[in-house]
Amino acid sequence: MIEITIGKAREYAPNIYEATKDYGEEVWLATYADGKNWGLPIMQPNVIAPFSDSWRMDYLEKVGITEVPTTLDEAEEAFLKIIEADVNENGTAGDTYGLTFRGKDSTSRLFEEIFSAFGVLPAKWMVNDDGTLTYGWMRDEIKDGLALLNRWYEMGIIDPEFVTTDGAIFNQKVANGSIVYLTSATWNRAQPPQGEFYLNAISGDPNAELVVGPALQGPNGDYGYNTWGSITSSTTFGAHLANDEEKLNLCLQVVDFVSANTDDAEYVRYGVEGTDWERNDVGAYVDLYADDVNKQAQFGSRMLNATPGVPELQARYNRTDDAEYSQYALEGTLVPGESYVDWVSTFTDSEITAISADIEPDFLSGIIDIITGTRPLDDYDTLRQQWYDAGGQELTDEYNRAYQEGGEIMDGIIAQIQ
Numbered sequence: 001m002i003e004i005t006i007g008k009a010r011e012y013a014p015n016i017y018e019a020t021k022d023y024g025e026e027v028w029l030a031t032y033a034d035g036k037n038w039g040l041p042i043m044q045p046n047v048i049a050p051f052s053d054s055w056r057m058d059y060l061e062k063v064g065i066t067e068v069p070t071t072l073d074e075a076e077e078a079f080l081k082i083i084e085a086d087v088n089e090n091g092t093a094g095d096t097y098g099l100t101f102r103g104k105d106s107t108s109r110l111f112e113e114i115f116s117a118f119g120v121l122p123a124k125w126m127v128n129d130d131g132t133l134t135y136g137w138m139r140d141e142i143k144d145g146l147a148l149l150n151r152w153y154e155m156g157i158i159d160p161e162f163v164t165t166d167g168a169i170f171n172q173k174v175a176n177g178s179i180v181y182l183t184s185a186t187w188n189r190a191q192p193p194q195g196e197f198y199l200n201a202i203s204g205d206p207n208a209e210l211v212v213g214p215a216l217q218g219p220n221g222d223y224g225y226n227t228w229g230s231i232t233s234s235t236t237f238g239a240h241l242a243n244d245e246e247k248l249n250l251c252l253q254v255v256d257f258v259s260a261n262t263d264d265a266e267y268v269r270y271g272v273e274g275t276d277w278e279r280n281d282v283g284a285y286v287d288l289y290a291d292d293v294n295k296q297a298q299f300g301s302r303m304l305n306a307t308p309g310v311p312e313l314q315a316r317y318n319r320t321d322d323a324e325y326s327q328y329a330l331e332g333t334l335v336p337g338e339s340y341v342d343w344v345s346t347f348t349d350s351e352i353t354a355i356s357a358d359i360e361p362d363f364l365s366g367i368i369d370i371i372t373g374t375r376p377l378d379d380y381d382t383l384r385q386q387w388y389d390a391g392g393q394e395l396t397d398e399y400n401r402a403y404q405e406g407g408e409i410m411d412g413i414i415a416q417i418q
Contacts, residue, residue: 117218224332228344283320
């Protein structure tokens with residue numbers, strides 16, 4: 001692998017370089033190592049903005065609600081109406097819950113959409129007012145979220161089986177029509193005709209209707225969804241090019257050419273619309289040679305799909321209704337890079353951060369006990385201190401060290417972006 005300075009990327013891959021300005025300069029961390037830049041960052045917008053919860057709109061309408069709730073208070077009012085009615089029309093009232101969660105296999109993100117209404121995403125490293133980091137689960141706001149969740153649990157709003165629910169069980173609950181508010185979901189899961197939640201819902205009720213909505217706002221107006229972060233992968237170039245700069249520059253130009261938002265890039269990548277590819281009923285790209293190996297071989301340039309192109313080029317092949325479904329994904333007061341950081345783990349010592357796997361299970365078990373009422377709310381302070389004493393303080397110190405180091409590196413990268 002050969003070093004590609006940001007200056008060289010600017011000169012020979014200008015389309016990719018310019019796109020990173022709008023996408024976010026932190027994406028260059030995907031190519032950073034040992035103080036050098038080693039390639040061209042790959043930008044994947046669907047990774048930045050994957051989340052938006054959905055609602056069973058048909059259930060809401062059955063109890064007289066015509067718009068999805070946008071606040072915790074509105075949601076609670078809707079939940080109470082839902083659980084008192086036979087919205088799934090199986091002859092039994094009270095077997096439908098407001099929400100559940102994957103407490104078994106996604107415990108660290110437990111009810112994150114609810115906690116976000118109190119200004120914190122539990123599994124993120126949150127930025128404090130003094131510029132330091134605190135693990136979300138350790139923030140004082142967590143206690144406010146726990147108080148609400150415990151009250152909802154006691155009211156019958158939360159599915160009591162959330163503790164043992166995993167992905168497969170969650171999907172079954174969607175199919176059974178036992179949940180009105182579908183959380184912890186990528187927005188495209190609600191999309192017909194192939195969205196996972198959509199298919200599950202209509203398998204149990206052909207008339208099921210899912211509608212995406214914004215994260216719920218809390219008492220101070222806080223809200224927001226989790227994101228996966230913008231730093232994913234990169235395009236790198238072999239060390240053999242170190243002795244042939246002319247060829248290296250040409251390689252950069254070729255990758256930039258097929259990554260640009262142009263008709264030429266589209267043609268080189270996919271051929272002619274109507275002959276080699278077409279759009280389906282929802283406007284998305286469909287490869288007409290997906291099952292024809294011989295035909296695919298004629299398009300040798302298709303190997304360049306490993307470099308997906310700038311976001312605007314990728315958008316050419318998205319569904320026409322993607323914007324409608326993803327519109328809420330980045331809304332809110334919890335802003336990536338400001339409220340919390342994802343890139344900091346790039347600079348942490350894995351030997352130190354490994355302690356998280358040892359100390360988190362006991363803490364999260366205690367959190368579940370507080371939600372279900374097995375332990376009192378005041379036990380949160382004890383759980384938090386136990387987490388710090390068991391290694392959480394060392395973990396916090398390491399993340400803060402990495403945040404300072406990474407911040408200086410980020411400043412250096414940004415200084416090179418003109």
